[in-house]
Amino acid sequence: MTLEIFKYMEKYDYEQLIFCHDQNSGLKAIIAIHDTTLGPALGGARMWPYKSEEEAIEDALRLARGMTYKNAISGLNLGGGKTVIIGDPSKDKNEEMFRALGRYIQSLNGRYITAEDVGTTEEDMNLIYEETDYVTGVSPSFGSSGNPSPVTAYGVYLGMKASAKEAFGDDSLKGKRIAVQGLGNVAYHLCKYLHEEGAQLIVADINEAKVKKAVKEFGAEAVEPNDIYRQEADIFSPCALGAIINDETIPQLRAKVIAGSANNQLKESRHGQILHEMGIIYAPDYVINAGGVINVADELYGYNRERAMKRVETIYDTLTKIFKTSKEENIPTYLAANRLAEERINSVLKSRKQFLRKEKNILSRKLL
Ligand SMILES: NC(=O)C1=CN([C@@H]2O[C@H](COP(=O)(O)OP(=O)(O)OC[C@H]3O[C@@H](n4cnc5c(N)ncnc54)[C@H](O)[C@@H]3O)[C@@H](O)[C@H]2O)C=CC1
Numbered sequence: 001m002t003l004e005i006f007k008y009m010e011k012y013d014y015e016q017l018i019f020c021h022d023q024n025s026g027l028k029a030i031i032a033i034h035d036t037t038l039g040p041a042l043g044g045a046r047m048w049p050y051k052s053e054e055e056a057i058e059d060a061l062r063l064a065r066g067m068t069y070k071n072a073i074s075g076l077n078l079g080g081g082k083t084v085i086i087g088d089p090s091k092d093k094n095e096e097m098f099r100a101l102g103r104y105i106q107s108l109n110g111r112y113i114t115a116e117d118v119g120t121t122e123e124d125m126n127l128i129y130e131e132t133d134y135v136t137g138v139s140p141s142f143g144s145s146g147n148p149s150p151v152t153a154y155g156v157y158l159g160m161k162a163s164a165k166e167a168f169g170d171d172s173l174k175g176k177r178i179a180v181q182g183l184g185n186v187a188y189h190l191c192k193y194l195h196e197e198g199a200q201l202i203v204a205d206i207n208e209a210k211v212k213k214a215v216k217e218f219g220a221e222a223v224e225p226n227d228i229y230r231q232e233a234d235i236f237s238p239c240a241l242g243a244i245i246n247d248e249t250i251p252q253l254r255a256k257v258i259a260g261s262a263n264n265q266l267k268e269s270r271h272g273q274i275l276h277e278m279g280i281i282y283a284p285d286y287v288i289n290a291g292g293v294i295n296v297a298d299e300l301y302g303y304n305r306e307r308a309m310k311r312v313e314t315i316y317d318t319l320t321k322i323f324k325t326s327k328e329e330n331i332p333t334y335l336a337a338n339r340l341a342e343e344r345i346n347s348v349l350k351s352r353k354q355f356l357r358k359e360k361n362i363l364s365r366k367l368l
């Protein structure tokens with residue numbers, strides 16, 4: 001399949017796509033800016049060994065759009081954007097690469113602000129910070145908020161409780177069997193919360209060392225990566241990569257709830273409709289995993305952890321509201337969430353237009 005970029009950008013109303021290349025460091029990155037109605041686009045930088053440039057562009061575009069919805073529904077005055085860096089984070093990183101990316105971000109003059117994502121770390125953000133102020137998730141020693149993953153995990157934990165309340169009538173996770181896919185930065189901290197509450201964990205990761213650690217620390221049961229979908233579990237928690245809710249995996253699912261941190265979990269929106277028809281409670285990805293962006297966005301006001309955590313706690317209520325709308329209107333949860341996010345963006349756009357109109361009237365009066 002060839003991606004017709006402008007057609008795709010037109011379909012979902014993207015603003016800008018930027019290609020960043022630096023011969024010296026080997027940087028090959030793509031910055032996608034979806035929508036800046038609510039403010040500058042904020043979204044992390046992902047480093048991944050994409051099989052093709054097309055795959056990387058598509059990922060950047062999909063992730064950037066997700067950030068528009070995530071930031072809008074979380075009440076942030078920020079638009080949506082994302083960076084992808086083509087390369088293997090375990091061997092292709094170097095200092096100059098992140099500094100070069102920082103200079104590209106600086107050249108956008110604040111239209112886009114970056115942070116961590118899969119394959120990038122706090123140390124990488126510190127390097128970007130050498131070249132631009134438009135970066136968050138920088139080390140706390142610089143007065144910033146650091147790695148957002150533990151806060152993302154806390155938001156997912158609260159969102160999972162809200163989802164359990166909807167599915168089982170009680171938000172306690174004690175004794176619940178929870179199948180966790182991926183044991184990376186977010187999932188590790190999530191497993192800690194779940195273990196402390198007395199949940200039984202079933203885990204899978206392609207990295208054996210991470211699996212061993214979870215078995216040892218949380219008494220988790222380990223299964224092969226491909227077997228995680230079919231586990232007899234109450235909750236399935238996807239915390240690895242996207243598009244894992246699809247035609248192949250849905251028939252395998254036994255869980256009543258899907259609640260995890262991965263971005264873009266639904267391969268296509270019709271998969272959200274299928275989950276709805278099956279009676280599976282799906283916590284929309286960009287709602288439940290917003291803890292990290294809420295935390296890093298707080299840096300823009302001078303980081304205050306208490307203020308950030310208070311906002312993260314609203315994830316529980318936002319999901320409860322989405323589940324209510326989904327039930328009352330008999331629509332999938334992803335659609336109920338999209339409507340809420342779009343309502344906010346459209347109302348801000350409308351009021352801004354009114355303001356501009358007033359401004360224009362004043363100007364024309366002056367001219368008279
Ligand atoms: N870090 C954060 O604060 C946020 C992360 N997210 C999303 O949450 C997800 C996880 O993020 P992180 O924990 O930061 O990434 P990470 O890179 O630390 O962890 C991902 C884990 O998934 C594993 N994995 C990859 N493919 C797999 C497969 N097929 N089966 C099982 N495991 C597999 C990897 O080995 C790795 O351990 C990503 O989709 C990310 O975009 C979303 C919001 C914020």
Ligand SMILES: O=C(O)CCC(=O)C(=O)O
Nearest residue numbers: 043044115116148292293
């Ligand atoms: O929490 C982060 O990593 C920054 C925001 C972001 O990229 C995301 O929420 O996916």
